[in-house]
Amino acid sequence: MSEPWGPHDVGGQQGAPIDLAEHDTAYWEWQIDAMVRLALKKGLISDFAELRDGIEHLAQDDYDKCTYYERWAKSLAYTLVSRGVISEQQLSNQIDAVRARQEAEVAA
């Protein structure tokens, strides 16, 4: 078999038995889903290929440990930072704010 193109290129590899368990979608996952759709609708990204491109650029380790919508989130962040829609600094400040808020809620 030829070398994989990237972490996403899993077709034909060996793998574990398939886990048939269903899972429901958490609300934050729906929110990421909606964010990507709205980013597309508003022209912040040009098409789904751009989202896919961002996912395919994740490091193998990052790809493996992220869940499906975490990959979407990271891909969209990567694209919007590289397009200058938001700055890396803004994003990292906001991530800090989210973390601080969550930790305060746990402590409360």
Added chain:
Amino acid sequence: MSDHDHDHARTFQADHAEPTSEGARVGLALRELLIEAGHYTPEEERAVIAAMQGASPRDGGRIVARAWTDPAYKERLLANGAAAIRELGYELEPYEFTVMENDDNTHNVIVCTLCSCYPRSLLGMSPAWYKSASYRSRVVREPRKVLAEFGVELTDDIDVRVHDSTAELRYMVLPQRPKRTEGWSEEELAALITRDSLIGTQRAFRTE
């Protein structure tokens, strides 16, 4: 609503853990930045979520039932899936849509090995296993073994065709109409159709 009710409501929020993973925080932070900058509003977000939650395999089932009962429609569906699906009033995203028909000697199954492309506007949210590395890697290598894990045992005289979706081309399986359903209404037939039968991880239907 009083403050008291609000306190009670909080205890019902724990069905899902707080998304504290690094990746989820990236998503939450990004969402807040985009809303704050006015790129979209929470109302738009809710409308998009409601629309996506409204799609379900029942929609795919209606299309199959129409094809089972209307040979001319079935012909159009197999020739140009997207156009035939729009005929029934469904909004599809701008991609090609190909419907693959099962018969006595053919079984079709869909996958997206590279990502997890899925006809969500017709089938709703994809199942977790469809997005799993195991399904994506193995179904193209050993489809009969994978299908057996879903309870689909295929005899050697049935060819298996695996269709690998892309962002621009989606697939749906047209299952075989079960025997002894002559005279069933389109609605009764539609009720038989399951999500997995449209993906190809189910072949037979319960008709009793």
